[in-house]
Amino acid sequence: MSRLKIKFSLLVLLLTGFLPFATNTINAQDTDYIIKKGDVLTIAVMGHPEFSLERIIVLPDGFIQFPGLGSIQASGMSVKSFTKLVTDNVSKFVLNPIVTVFIYALPSQVINVIGYVNRPGQIPIFEKISVMDAISRAGGIKFIKKAKKIIVIRADQSYEEISVKNIYSNDTEKRTIKLLDIGDTVYVVEPKEINWSQLSFFTTLGYVIISLINILN
Numbered sequence: 001m002s003r004l005k006i007k008f009s010l011l012v013l014l015l016t017g018f019l020p021f022a023t024n025t026i027n028a029q030d031t032d033y034i035i036k037k038g039d040v041l042t043i044a045v046m047g048h049p050e051f052s053l054e055r056i057i058v059l060p061d062g063f064i065q066f067p068g069l070g071s072i073q074a075s076g077m078s079v080k081s082f083t084k085l086v087t088d089n090v091s092k093f094v095l096n097p098i099v100t101v102f103i104y105a106l107p108s109q110v111i112n113v114i115g116y117v118n119r120p121g122q123i124p125i126f127e128k129i130s131v132m133d134a135i136s137r138a139g140g141i142k143f144i145k146k147a148k149k150i151i152v153i154r155a156d157q158s159y160e161e162i163s164v165k166n167i168y169s170n171d172t173e174k175r176t177i178k179l180l181d182i183g184d185t186v187y188v189v190e191p192k193e194i195n196w197s198q199l200s201f202f203t204t205l206g207y208v209i210i211s212l213i214n215i216l217n
Helices: 003-015 079-090 131-137 196-216
Strands: 040-045 053-057 063-066 070-073 099-105 110-115 121-124 149-153 159-163 185-188
Touching (some): 040 079, 053 063, 070 079, 110 131, 131 149, 131 185
Parallel strands (some): 110 185
Antiparallel strands (some): 040 053, 040 099, 149 159, 149 185
16 A cells, blocks of 8 residues: 555544544554554454454554463564564464454654644644644644744754744745654744733832822921
């Protein structure tokens, strides 16, 4: 199956309730999807429930625990290769087993957009996207003329500051294009605005204090 079809399948998962996990089982038997740590698999051995597994998690070491077969590596393998590996192991006990592997759930693949945007929160991604695209998916900046600065915090906790003007520049040569990956955070810094009610309060308070001083003198 082509990468485009895989991405389309993942998009279907998103539309049917992806966050924070996609829980709609898909038959990935013939895909080239590479199993990752944290993926949740369902393994069906036709006619042999004792060798079938429901919602087994690929552990941080990349293995799954298969009752009767022990630890079997899953992470880093295509679904097709993993299916063959399971089939070979089950063949020691079952004659000509028919094994089907389903991807039951995918670990959350999101970036965060927070701060001065209309819909702050998590955004699922399946490939790197630009900062401008991420902000757009979060409903855009509330009042773009007021916003001045964006801070991009990477998954490794490093960060960089970007000018809003450069992100949205009409000059393509001057426009800053930063790509985001899973775990990154975009923080649109809230503009500093004058709180007129507080200013009025302190102005009135100052006037009262000055009046009391004059009265006492």
